[in-house]
Amino acid sequence: MGKYLPAHPKPLPDELLSSWLVRIAEANAVKLHTMSRMLFGFNYSPWIRDIGRHGPDIVINKISEVTGTPVSRVRETTLHGYAGWVLRHMRISGQTHWILPVKSKSADRIGYGVQYCPQCLLEDGKPYYRRAWRIAFYAFCPKHGIMLRDSCPECGAPIVFHRRDFNRDIELAREIYQCTKCEADLCDVPPEKPMIYDQRVYDLYSALLNEFHMGCRKKFNLSYFEVLHQLCKIIVSTSNKNQLHEHLCSKIGIVPKEFELSKGGSIEELRIDLRYYIVSLGLWLLVFPKRRLKSSWKAKAVRYNLFLKDFRHSPKWFADMVWEFNRLNTCRKL
Numbered sequence: 146m147g148k149y150l151p152a153h154p155k156p157l158p159d160e161l162l163s164s165w166l167v168r169i170a171e172a173n174a175v176k177l178h179t180m181s182r183m184l185f186g187f188n189y190s191p192w193i194r195d196i197g198r199h200g201p202d203i204v205i206n207k208i209s210e211v212t213g214t215p216v217s218r219v220r221e222t223t224l225h226g227y228a229g230w231v232l233r234h235m236r237i238s239g240q241t242h243w244i245l246p247v248k249s250k251s252a253d254r255i256g257y258g259v260q261y262c263p264q265c266l267l268e269d270g271k272p273y274y275r276r277a278w279r280i281a282f283y284a285f286c287p288k289h290g291i292m293l294r295d296s297c298p299e300c301g302a303p304i305v306f307h308r309r310d311f312n313r314d315i316e317l318a319r320e321i322y323q324c325t326k327c328e329a330d331l332c333d334v335p336p337e338k339p340m341i342y343d344q345r346v347y348d349l350y351s352a353l354l355n356e357f358h359m360g361c362r363k364k365f366n367l368s369y370f371e372v373l374h375q376l377c378k379i380i381v382s383t384s385n386k387n388q389l390h391e392h393l394c395s396k397i398g399i400v401p402k403e404f405e406l407s408k409g410g411s412i413e414e415l416r417i418d419l420r421y422y423i424v425s426l427g428l429w430l431l432v433f434p435k436r437r438l439k440s441s442w443k444a445k446a447v448r449y450n451l452f453l454k455d456f457r458h459s460p461k462w463f464a465d466m467v468w469e470f471n472r473l474n475t476c477r478k479l
Contacts, residue, residue, distance in 0.1 A: 153212035157273050161197050162204070162222040163307050164274035167321055169212065176310045176318075184211060192307060195247050195258070197279060198224050199237060224279055230362055231280065231370050233458060242374050243281045245295075245413055247303075257416060259304040260293040262286040267332040272322045274306065277358065281413045282373070284339070284421035287354040291336040295417045299329035339421060343397050346429045353428075368460040369431075375456050376427040378410030384454070385447055392446030393426045396437075435466055442470050 152172035156165045170180040181191060184207050191204050200223030209216045220226070224244060228235045232242040240246070248256030260278040265286060277283050278293060285292045296303055308325040310318035322331050341347045353365050380390050383406045394401040404419050412423055430437045441447050449470035453459055459467075 148210070149213055150211045153214075155212065155214060156218065156222050157271070159275045159277055160222055161274045161276050161279065162200065162208075162219075163197050164321070165222055166191075166196075166208070167307055167309065168271065168273060169208075170310075171318075171321075174315065176315050177307060178311070184208075194249055196223075197276070198235070198241070198244060198247075200225055222276065224276060226276070227280070230367055231357075233367065233371070240409070240411055240413060243370065243413065245279050245281055253308065254303050254305045257295040257303050259306070260284075260295045260417060261304060261331060262289060262291065262293050263332045263334050264289040264291060264336065266322045272320070274321075280357075281415075281420055282370075282424045283354065283357070284417055284424065285350075285354070287351060287358050289336070290338065292339055292421070293417060294331070294334065297324035297327060297329055297331060298334040300324060300327040302326040304331070342399055342422075342425050343429055345432050346397075346425050349428050349432055350425060368463075371456075371458065372434075372460060372463050373424070373427050373431060374412070375452070375459075376430055377412045377423050379447060379451050380410075380423055380426055381407050381412055381415070382410030382451075383408050384410070384451060388445070389441060389447045390426065392441055392444055393429055397426075397429060434463075438466060439470065 150169065150173055152169070154165075154168055154172050166180075167177060170177045173180065175183075178190075178192075185191065185203060189203060191201065194201075196204055200220060205216060205219050205223075208214065209219045212219075225235050227243070232244070235241060235244075245258035245260070246256045247254045247258035258279065259274065260283070261274060262278070265275070265288065266272045283293070302324060305325050306321050309321060309323070311325070319325060319328060323329065324331060339347065339350075356363070356365050379385050380393070381404070387401075387406065391401055402419065402422055404415065407414065412420060415423065430441065438452070442449055449467055452467040452470075453464065
């Protein structure tokens with residue numbers, strides 16, 4: 146093999162590293178595992194881990210070398226680019242804010258950590274998977290205005306597109322837009338519009354996704370995403386005992402959805418419909434944050450100390466507002 150692979154397509158806009166590697170193997174008419182052994186050796190398999198999240202140097206540097214792509218551009222295909230914007234730090238292991246877990250089981254996946262927009266895949270000249278689809282709040286497509294999917298519409302299996310040629314001849318490899326379990330066309334599903342619980346909330350959610358899609362960090366920056374995550378965590382946490390959830394539904398005028406509360410308040414573990422619902426509730430508070438957070442506290446739907454629990458890098462505006470609740474609470478007792 147020369148310096149470059151015979152075919153070395155470049156990453157497409159916002160393409161996920163794993164998606165790009167699948168396309169490179171396909172372009173060279175080799176199986177993915179064959180290419181992986183050829184590039185990384187027999188003792189290292191990138192597919193037993195979440196390479197989109199970890200972006201190991203052995204993979205980044207070798208792919209840069211054999212495709213003639215700058216290392217910096219290869220790194221952009223990983224989720225590390227969201228550190229300092231959507232989340233503070235990318236953790237090597239364990240739960241990371243807003244990053245959907247794929248839950249690797251050998252080279253398979255049992256978690257619903259890969260989402261997709263059926264319309265985007267359908268319209269792509271060359272179908273591929275986006276980095277943004279790995280983000281927990283990215284529940285509907287801002288371009289097409291339809292809900293993303295996190296599983297096969299036929300059999301309900303997680304999306305594991307890198308297994309398209311596993312245990313089969315290369316000529317029989319599935320397309321990247323096919324389910325690797327039942328071979329169903331992932332695009333062959335009726336479009337589903339997001340439920341509008343509150344028009345202001347939907348407008349804010351749409352603005353957030355549009356700006357996120359364009360890479361804009363002005364209004365929806367790290368502070369905003371951290372506060373939103375904290376509010377969503379409280380809503381799903383056992384610490385709050387469903388009080389804030391029920392209060393918000395009462396204020397919006399909707400019937401509360403049932404879901405299992407989480408000890409750690411992990412929104413990332415929820416399936417896509419529930420995540421969209423919980424993020425919408427969190428955004429309802431942020432439409433008028435000072436007024437709505439205060440009214441929720443006054444209604445005893447949430448204790449003021451929960452707003453800052455385990456929130457190490459709380460923005461000053463948020464912390465000041467919560468400490469004002471504490472001051473009012475102290476004055477009330479005097």
